[in-house]
Amino acid sequence: MSPARARAAAAAGALRSSGGSAAPPQGRGRKRASPRGGAPAAAPAPPPARHLFSDPAEVEALRGNLLAWYDRCKRDLPWRALAATEPDADRRGYAVWVSEIMLQQTQVATVIDYYNRWMQKWPTLQALAQASLEEVNELWAGLGYYSRGKRLQEAARKVVSELAGQMPRTAEDLQKLLLGVGRYTAGAIASISYGQVTGVVDGNVIRVLCRLRCIGADSSSPAVIDRLWDMANVLVDSSRPGDFNQALMELGATVCTPKAPLCRECPVKQHCQAWRRVEKELAFASQQLFGKQPPVPDVEDCGIGDCPLCPPATEPWDSSLGVTNFPRKPAKKPPRAMRTATCVVERRGCHGAPEYLIVQRPSSGLLAGLWEFPTLPLAQDLQEKEREELAHHLQAWMGRPVAAKGLQFIGEVVHIFSHIHQTYVVYSLHLDGDVTLDPALFPSRWVTEDEFHASAVSTAMKKVLKAHEKQHRKESSPVKGSKKKRRAEAQGTGSTCPGAQLSLRAFLRAPTAREGTDLPRVRHQSPSLR
Numbered sequence: 001m002s003p004a005r006a007r008a009a010a011a012a013g014a015l016r017s018s019g020g021s022a023a024p025p026q027g028r029g030r031k032r033a034s035p036r037g038g039a040p041a042a043a044p045a046p047p048p049a050r051h052l053f054s055d056p057a058e059v060e061a062l063r064g065n066l067l068a069w070y071d072r073c074k075r076d077l078p079w080r081a082l083a084a085t086e087p088d089a090d091r092r093g094y095a096v097w098v099s100e101i102m103l104q105q106t107q108v109a110t111v112i113d114y115y116n117r118w119m120q121k122w123p124t125l126q127a128l129a130q131a132s133l134e135e136v137n138e139l140w141a142g143l144g145y146y147s148r149g150k151r152l153q154e155a156a157r158k159v160v161s162e163l164a165g166q167m168p169r170t171a172e173d174l175q176k177l178l179l180g181v182g183r184y185t186a187g188a189i190a191s192i193s194y195g196q197v198t199g200v201v202d203g204n205v206i207r208v209l210c211r212l213r214c215i216g217a218d219s220s221s222p223a224v225i226d227r228l229w230d231m232a233n234v235l236v237d238s239s240r241p242g243d244f245n246q247a248l249m250e251l252g253a254t255v256c257t258p259k260a261p262l263c264r265e266c267p268v269k270q271h272c273q274a275w276r277r278v279e280k281e282l283a284f285a286s287q288q289l290f291g292k293q294p295p296v297p298d299v300e301d302c303g304i305g306d307c308p309l310c311p312p313a314t315e316p317w318d319s320s321l322g323v324t325n326f327p328r329k330p331a332k333k334p335p336r337a338m339r340t341a342t343c344v345v346e347r348r349g350c351h352g353a354p355e356y357l358i359v360q361r362p363s364s365g366l367l368a369g370l371w372e373f374p375t376l377p378l379a380q381d382l383q384e385k386e387r388e389e390l391a392h393h394l395q396a397w398m399g400r401p402v403a404a405k406g407l408q409f410i411g412e413v414v415h416i417f418s419h420i421h422q423t424y425v426v427y428s429l430h431l432d433g434d435v436t437l438d439p440a441l442f443p444s445r446w447v448t449e450d451e452f453h454a455s456a457v458s459t460a461m462k463k464v465l466k467a468h469e470k471q472h473r474k475e476s477s478p479v480k481g482s483k484k485k486r487r488a489e490a491q492g493t494g495s496t497c498p499g500a501q502l503s504l505r506a507f508l509r510a511p512t513a514r515e516g517t518d519l520p521r522v523r524h525q526s527p528s529l530r
């Protein structure tokens with residue numbers, strides 16, 4: 001048995017014989033139910049010492065090093081400034097809450113501008129509670145995961161109407177009382193805004209902790225996540241819990257990055273088991289290079305057979321990966337493929353500028369309440385008939401015939417949602433004037449290009465419009481007679497200026513034979529706009 005194995009076995013034996021458990025912080029361990037009617041449940045096997053922070057001196061040193069680095073190197077972010085300077089506790093909690101919801105699944109660089117605009121528009125819970133969902137969606141447009149904005153506003157209304165405008169002050173109450181606030185967000189708000197001594201575990205923290213303690217078991221499994229929460233609660237600094245949590249996340253975001261961690265610059269490398277292992281391997285390799293016969297490095301796993309936190313035996317440590325051996329996740333399920341036909345319905349507005357028809361999505365489900373071009377989900381095997389299907393859909397919606405051949409194929413636009421690989425098959429339909437739609441059927445409106453971009457539309461729809469414009473530019477690039485044609489169009493046989501409005505029936509007409517010949521016969525390769 002190697003010395004490491006012997007040490008680990010001894011440590012584990014000592015823990016077992018004393019009935020030791022996973023050593024959660026006092027008062028913060030998660031209770032586990034005992035089996036009904038039987039003897040108390042046996043304590044779960046303790047994790048091997050290598051995976052714990054069991055040395056108080058080391059924990060103290062790690063906290064000090066991390067906080068000193070954070071004080072020196074932290075990024076200047078608007079929500080940090082507010083959390084540090086806002087004297088009103090409810091405003092402070094609200095400011096942190098908004099930032100945490102925006103930062104879920106979204107990069108800091110993207111969030112900053114959204115955050116500043118949001119806080120300028122709705123600086124308090126009360127202001128947000130009075131906003132309409134439409135306004136929230138408009139500001140959120142482009143940030144993705146739109147239900148986050150909606151839930152944030154619903155929860156703000158609840159704080160104002162049911163909690164007298166006072167934010168819950170503890171992680172437990174925040175999670176219990178506020179819609180959309182999970183364990184992580186609750187811990188972040190409570191520690192950063194109210195100084196509650198509670199840890200947090202997000203994607204960055206998972207990566208850092210797994211590397212610090214060589215945790216190679218599936219980091220998305222509940223058992224491992226539980227261990228990581230225990231660890232985060234052991235580590236958090238009681239005098240600066242908010243700063244400590246932000247420091248750990250900052251380390252993951254800027255130093256201990258997923259693919260290219262900067263271990264040599266890392267303020268906690270001396271506490272990092274993964275880095276220690278890499279260094280041992282490097283030392284071994286360099287000694288070999290100089291013809292020495294070094295002892296085989298002590299780089300084995302923790303020494304406990306079937307350790308629940310080490311990499312599985314089938315996927316041992318891979319020296320070529322270094323510290324990025326950790327964390328490990330099971331392969332992601334491939335996203336579900338979906339196809340949607342979407343139609344950019346365009347007309348000439350005042351002064352010849354194009355206007356687009358947008359309709360509102362249902363108030364629940366994907367992209368709830370957002371505006372989009374008229375769309376129709378397609379079955380995977382419908383590709384041959386999608387033009388007909390879309391025409392049929394528009395026809396039912398507009399209440400009069402729409403000829404399939406009047407729909408011009410533009411291309412395909414791909415957008416990846418978190419779990420959906422969405423392909424929009426884009427068509428366009430030009431109308432020669434105004435159309436009166438029945439808003440009782442679907443909420444709909446005509447918008448100019450600027451209004452489109454200011455509306456609550458998804459990034460995917462912006463890609464669709466971009467594809468449409470690209471195709472339009474291609475078609476109207478200088479060819480004989482086109483200038484004349486454009487001028488004639490701009491002067492507007494079909495202008496929708498006041499006085500020129502005609503009926504829907506007059507505008508939804510089948511294309512003339514000449515127009516029909518302009519339509520592409522062969523579907524071209526899809527321009528992926530990713």
Ligand code: SF4
Binds near residue numbers: 272
């Ligand atoms: S030493 Fe490297 S792997 Fe370890 S915590 Fe620092 S950056 Fe991450």
Ligand SMILES: [Zn+2]
Binds near residue numbers: 051
């Ligand atoms: Zn182990």
